[in-house]
Amino acid sequence: MIDFQPTDGLIVVDIQRDFCPGGTLAVPQGDEIIDGVNRIIKKAEEAGSVIVYTRDWHPENHLSFKAYGGIWPSHCVQWTPGAEFHPNLYLSEKGIILDKGTHSEFEAYSGFQGTGLHQILKDHGVNRVFVVGLATDYCVKETAVDALRYRYETFVVADAVKGVNVNPDDSQKALQHIKDMGGKVILSQELLP
Template identity: 35%
Template structure:
């Protein structure tokens, strides 16, 4: 198949960025100029994703009783609403990216005029959804976006993933992209992590699954530039 790349920009939203984000990732705004450089390249499809939670979302610590409801520290077990035998342990977070709030908006520095499609995720209050493709449940999946379908409709072969946060939603989106059959590249200098010390393990997992981490000036990115 002819090389046909897409760019997926994960969750570059006010709540994930300093100075006022409820779940701000250190340096989150610093990657936007690099992402805008990538948006100027001839990707076949340019997608921005957004966490877009209802107020009663299961991942919000505020929706659980004390004392096991400390943001960043407490975890809970979520059961698949359609299959109680399947469960996931997940981190609890501060309220963030609530539908209709300033925190859910893409940062104004991002050149949204070059974005073809926005994918909202995390809409189902019953499940966590780091990946822009689907929640982590398999038997059955509970919440799935139309991202994979949109990529296939355009004939995409390769997906380049950037955004926030490198160790959560970027990671889950990149892994699902590879599993969906797209050759997946994470542009490392266009991401930031909640916990930068975790990136070694993230990259090990990528290597096992075939996801590659590249730089914005790498041959893999120049290949997109050369489509001009």
């Protein structure tokens, strides 16, 4: 059993309407992880851990959108319903919300990219991070890899993430890449009683 500590960070990646069923860039069954993620958030909250929620917060002319030469449909456009957190996601009052991908000319898969996340974690004395959310093969992977680059002990909770899987095994490859970089892939039962 792994116990959350005040020096831990929980990074909840992009659990937004557009990434869940019915959204413009839905992760298949992406909403199925929410109950487990909520239990993890509450456990981290009880321990006084730092809780960070990342969200894609794109301008309507973002370069990742097909209409502007990108590969994705328009998604998580600032101030639209699709950019909102999923209504079933538990938002801790102590949680910190960080927007990424806010500039039309820059892509930002990682929660660390252009958000100040590293400084926030450093300021709170965090040395270990846990990553949950969407999508395993893009934003979760890049966030975990950046956490490792910043030398945080990094855990990805495998049953609290879901992938887009453009190719059938993309999520498994992403988790393997995280392990190869020195990260740990665990199950939520290792965090929850």
